[in-house]
Amino acid sequence: MNRNLSQTGIAAGICALACAYSSGASAAESLADTQPATPAFLAAGGADAHPVQIEAVDDDVLAHQTGKYAGNDMISGMVLNVLSQWQLPNGATAAAQGTLTVEQSTSNQLSASVQTSAKVTDPVPGGTTRRNSGATPDTSVSGGQNVAVNGVSQVTQVAGNSNIGMNSATIDYNNSATQQLTGANSPSASASNANGTITAGIAFGNNGINVTLQTPAGRATQNIMPSNTAQAGSIAQLLQIAGNNQQVANQLQLSLQTQQLTAQMIRQTGVLQALRNIR
Template sequence: MKRHLSSLGLAFCALTYSQAYATPSADINPTPGVLSRHDTASTLQWQAVDDDVLAQQTGKYANASMISGFVLTLLSQWQLPNGASATAQGTLSASHNALNQISASVSTQASVMNGSGNSGANPLAQTRGAQGISVNGVSQITQVAGDSNFGLNNAEISFSNAALPSLPGGNNNPNASAANAAGTLRASISFGNGGVSIALQTPAGLATQTIAPSGAQQAGAIAQLLQITGNRQNVVNQLQLSLQTLPVAATMLRQASVLQAMQNAIASTRR
């Protein structure tokens, strides 16, 4: 399992969370539905913590032998004020079977919907430069030129003993794409070459998510990008890695506790 995670560059060090903000005159008004559950993100606050404080913290560690499977889920959705939308999503799942062999599967979906009336796009607005940024690790970038927009980049990792989620209605294909007849709305997702690429293109901007594997030039990267050039746009990039952990027997917990107590006792005698 550890080899599969490394091949996708999924080196999450912590949960990362980013809320996009419009220009000073903008009002952020998320619409109901898939975006409404994120409307409390602006209340989150971050506080820097010194190294000497972090050194005293304890937590839980999950090693490779505890992971029995994982599901990587990506979703990008763009809703325009005229009712048009573009959506791309996909999942990559891997699990151990009864013979302790790893099996993997991929499912993807892409769709677009035309609208009527004003799309909210602003042809005079510009957002540029972010696509040329190269980052090792996790990056979340949002550029907004307009008013009353809502944009969200969200990446998270979770552990569970429950069954892993799946993508209902998806095709068993590593690629999916959709576009309207005019070519103004496009949605695509692709799994391949050890990475993932998802992109939405609309009259009011673009949204992308990329997972690039490690190589000679980089250590691996996960990037989420929003570029909004319009008004009253609602956009979300969401990436979730769900890890399925093996249940730990009571005897193993007792053994781990005894081992930790012995290690602490030995360490204290050396001080």
């Protein structure tokens, strides 16, 4: 289904987050804290050699530096794929996935479409129970859902043995065709087993995304926060496993489509950046 520009605030938020991530506007730690004042290969020079002085630079200074990065005006579209999967040792599975596609027309108008799907399979008659699901009722995992991070957070909490868990988030600028996940043209989807012990759900709405898998052995979630929250534009992936022999994965892939620049536009951009640096 197509949506107009006012309904694609989530796309703008995701693109802004990706651009901020790629431009490296803030540094985790200063170079002065991780490198010696004089590099060894320079300190061993002759009598006329002058040691290199390293000076820490604040983030507000770095934020005004120019270089090669993807600005908002360069992004012409995007494809966001999210997928969460859980496999229990008794053969039961849960999966929720969705794709958000934003395209720009020749008249610079944006259109968005969403596909979602959720599926639960349970070979145990009457629904999976704790006894055969690998869950360990004497253990618990909690607290990870309360972690607050502006940016991308990946939290894994495990209480059990022989588990496989993965949180994966990738952002790329590959203009080649991106494989989209298959699903219905709906902003949400949900599924559960017979007695509701395993559920899978995904929802696009309120400029955010929420994916949740719930099993007797724990839960897996992926959230992209809307712009009106304290964690505006953030991505959070969480795995909480209280069991044995569980296989769980959260995957998020954001592919940004960039405008193709002509040779003349590349030269003009290079000259402009050089003039800014001189200034």
